[in-house]
Amino acid sequence: MSSDVSYTTEDIAKLLQISKLTVYDLIKKGELPSYRVGKQMRVDPADLEAYKKRAKGTQIQDRHGQSEAPIRSAAPSLNNGLRPIVITGQDLSLDILAKHLEKSNAGIRPLRSFVGSLDSLISMYRGESDIVSTHLLDGDTGEYNLPYIKKLLVGSSYMVVNLLIRNAGFYVQKGNPLSIKGWSDLSISGLRISNREKGSGARVLLDEQLRLHGIKASQLAGYALEQSNHLGVASQVASGLADVGVGIEKAASIVGNVEFLPLIEERYDLVVLKTESNQTWITSLLHILRSDEFRNELGSISGYDLSRMGEILLET
Incomplete structure (x- = not known):
């Protein structure tokens, strides 16, 4: 060899x-x-x-x-x-x-x-x-x-x-066409999500919010399709393949053509x-x-x- x-x-x-x-x-x-x-x-x-x-x-x-x-x-x-x-x-x-x-x-x-x-x-x-x-x-x-x-x-x-504290929240398409504002909006019929892998902090955050708001994961199209990082989630939303994704603010600034809605300060x-x-x-x-x-x-x-x-x- x-x-x-x-x-x-x-x-x-x-x-x-x-x-x-x-x-x-x-x-x-x-x-x-x-x-x-x-x-x-x-x-x-x-x-x-x-x-x-x-x-x-x-x-x-x-x-x-x-x-x-x-x-x-x-x-x-x-x-x-x-x-x-x-x-x-x-x-x-x-x-x-x-x-x-x-x-x-x-x-x-x-x-x-x-x-x-x-x-x-x-x-x-x-x-x-x-x-x-x-x-x-x-x-x-x-x-x-x-x-x-x-x-x-x-x-x-x-x-x-x-180590640090940073904002976590939603990635939405430019102009936020579905007027998504908070976790309860994940119940919107037909909503397409870009999700993270099991065990990631963003996935736990999403699953906890779904549980607290009484929203079934099965309601979200794309829930089972996983991305391995924040950039992947933001890119899916920016390209129109998803309506919303959960992640950190920095990825939105890198990807572009996507808006970030801060919802929570997470301690890292x-x-x-x-x-x-x-x-x-x-x-x-x-x-x-x-x-x-x-x-x-x-x-x-x-x-x-x-x-x-x-x-x-x-x-x-």
Whole structure:
């Protein structure tokens, strides 16, 4: 196989029929050697084959022709002494945070996993991620994130710290031809919606509002058709394929030809597990969130309320 061929984490997930978060977990543990190209992690075919043979318990030879015993445990040296830190979520602020963390901590390698809020918390419970972002509304209490975190991370020692606050609401077509104003208007007969995937914060927000307003999901045409990000939802509305979608303000400004109707301020929080091995970079994380440099960089991006950034909301 040509030496210039390599696999992305998505490729590996498909080939091994596992989740991308499991691939990141293998990289974190050092069981799957990897390297970074831009923001993407890559794996060489030879390293993938070596991992598969080790997983099967087959004796293999290393690149120098020496016999290598089958292994199933972590091999820290495979990451050149750098500890991978998996950061989940899709907001641009997380890419900036990863850059600052890498700059401030010579011993870590930030990895980005673009998954939704609920899947992020589940991945943390399974030990597959280190910093998870979440914006999940509990409709009964009106509280963001904490009710879900407390239920999912039972028995864990963790910290919840705010990253930012941003507006969430509706994307509607230019001129708002259906005069949509609020959640109750989702009951309009024949309304076509562009929806997000299960587990995402926007999907939870929609489902909670449908429940609170007594609207059946089956009433909404397109409810079962899922987009993987806010831009996809906004684009569906802008192109006329949907009448409404739920998302954040920033995507509307990027897509254009769509109007944004703010309906709720959502709190976008970070969750980290408090372990002895994490303590060094947790201290660095808090320092970054409270630094003028990081605040100024995020402040240059419209749509972010940074008034509570770095505030610890819950610590167990």
